[in-house]
Every structure is written in structure tokens, then in C-alpha cells.
Amino acid sequence: MSAPYDAAWIQQAKTILEELGLPPHTGVYTSVQGPQLESKAEYRLLRQLGSDAVGMSTVPEVLVARQMGLRVFACSVITDLCIPETLKEAKLSEILAAAAKAEPHLSQLFKRLIEQMD
Numbered sequence: 001m002s003a004p005y006d007a008a009w010i011q012q013a014k015t016i017l018e019e020l021g022l023p024p025h026t027g028v029y030t031s032v033q034g035p036q037l038e039s040k041a042e043y044r045l046l047r048q049l050g051s052d053a054v055g056m057s058t059v060p061e062v063l064v065a066r067q068m069g070l071r072v073f074a075c076s077v078i079t080d081l082c083i084p085e086t087l088k089e090a091k092l093s094e095i096l097a098a099a100a101k102a103e104p105h106l107s108q109l110f111k112r113l114i115e116q117m118d
Contacts, residue, residue: 004066005062006071009071009113013073022105029052030046030053031059031060032054035056043083044084073113075106075109077098079096080094
């Protein structure tokens with residue numbers, strides 16, 4: 001599990017994003033069990049451990065897919081900036097709005113990525 005995500009698909013996704021005029025970002029995604037949002041102290045700890053993003057999904061699915069021998073690509077939409085010093089109460093309406101804003105871009109990315117899969 002030292003490299004769970006397919007490097008070729010990551011590179012293809014970066015190329016597609018650049019073609020779409022969208023800056024690709026990479027980072028360390030930390031999975032937590034949930035369902036809850038982290039406290040200021042938990043966000044500080046996760047940042048100190050090297051986390052760039054935290055969520056409650058993706059990793060369990062990736063583990064199962066890799067155990068099945070599948071190639072894996074994943075991306076996440078950051079819907080809530082969890083900076084401990086400026087942490088405010090999360091509002092579901094704002095999280096859903098951020099996800100809705102990202103959806104057209106994700107749809108384009110995955111459509112083109114699937115078309116290019118070998």
C-alpha cells in the first residue's frame with residue numbers, strides 16, 4: 001500500500017485538468033472513521049502529522065479495490081477549510097454549495113479520464 005493510486009492515471013488527470021484550465025492540487029488525505037467533524041485540536045494534530053485534507057471516505061474503498069487488484073484513481077473536493085485558528089461552525093448549505101460548484105469540473109475530468117483509460 002505504499003502507492004495505492006495509479007501513477008499513470010494521476011498524470012493523465014493532471015494533464016486533463018491543465019487542459020481544462022484548472023490547477024491540479026495534490027496532497028495527503030487522512031481518513032477518519034466519522035461521522036463527525038473534527039475539533040480544533042484534532043485538526044492541529046492531523047496537520048502536524050502531515051495531513052492536507054481529512055474525510056470519512058475514499059480510503060476504505062481504496063483498500064478494498066487494491067486488495068482486489070484494481071487500479072485506483074481518486075480525487076476529493078475540499079468543501080470546508082478546516083484551519084484550526086479560523087474554525088467556524090460548518091454549515092451544510094455551504095458544504096453542499098462547494099460540492100455543487102465543483103461537480104461540473106469533476107464530471108469533465110472523469111469523463112475524459114475514462115475515455116483515455118487503457
